[in-house]
Amino acid sequence: MEHVKEKILDILKNNKIGVMTTVHNEQPYSRYMTFTHEEFTLFTRTLEDSEKVLDLQKNPYTHILLGYTNTDPDASYIEIEAKVTDFRDDELKLKIVNTLRSIFQKESDMIAIQIEPIRITLHDKKGTAPQTVDFPLQ
Numbered sequence: 001m002e003h004v005k006e007k008i009l010d011i012l013k014n015n016k017i018g019v020m021t022t023v024h025n026e027q028p029y030s031r032y033m034t035f036t037h038e039e040f041t042l043f044t045r046t047l048e049d050s051e052k053v054l055d056l057q058k059n060p061y062t063h064i065l066l067g068y069t070n071t072d073p074d075a076s077y078i079e080i081e082a083k084v085t086d087f088r089d090d091e092l093k094l095k096i097v098n099t100l101r102s103i104f105q106k107e108s109d110m111i112a113i114q115i116e117p118i119r120i121t122l123h124d125k126k127g128t129a130p131q132t133v134d135f136p137l138q
Contacts, residue, residue, distance in 0.1 A: 004131045008120050011067040011078050012037045018066035020044070022055035028063075029055065035066065040135065042082070042115040053087065053111065060084040062115065079121040086114040 012035075020033040031052065033044045042064065046052055056062065060083050067077030088111065117135045124131070 001131075001133065004122050004133055007076065007124065008040070008078055008122055008133065011076060011122075012040070012042070015066045018064050020052070021063040022052055023059045023061070024051060024055045033064075035064070040117050040120065040137075042080070042117070044113050044115070045110045046113065047109050048111040049109075053113075056084045056113070057087075061118075064115070074126050076122065076124045078123070080115075080117050081119040082115045082117045084113055085116045086112075088112045088114065 016034050016036065017032055018035055019030050021028050021030040023029070029051075033046070035042050035044050037043065062082050062084060064080040064082060065077060066080070067075060069075050119132055119134050121130045121132045
C-alpha cells in the first residue's frame with residue numbers, strides 16, 4: 001500500500017490542473033480547477049462569491065480527477081472523493097497565492113478552499129486493477 005500512496009503523492013505533485021465536480025441544483029457540475037497540496041490534503045482558490053462556493057456550502061462533498069493527459073492516454077490518474085472542510089481568506093490563502101500566483105490577479109476577491117480526501121483511487125497502468133486508499137489513514 002505504501003507504493004500506492006507514493007504514486008498518488010507523485011500524481012498530486014506533478015498535476016496541478018484537474019476536474020472538480022460539485023452538486024449544483026441537484027445535478028453534478030464539473031469545472032477545471034488548479035490545485036496544490038500538503039500530503040493528501042488539496043487546496044484551491046476561487047472567487048468568494050462563485051457558484052462553486054455556494055454549491056460546496058450547501059453540499060461539501062466533491063469528486064476530483066487529476067493526472068490524465070491527452071498526450072499520454074496510458075498515463076496514471078487518480079479519482080478523489082473528498083469533503084471541503086474549510087473556506088479561508090487568511091494565512092492559508094497567502095500560502096496558496098504563492099503557488100498559484102500566475103493564474104489569479106485580484107487576491108482580495110479570492111477564497112482558499114481546503115479539501116480533505118475520503119477515498120483516493122489510483123488508476124495506474126492499463127490492465128491493472130484500480131487501487132483505493134481510504135482516509136483518514138490508519
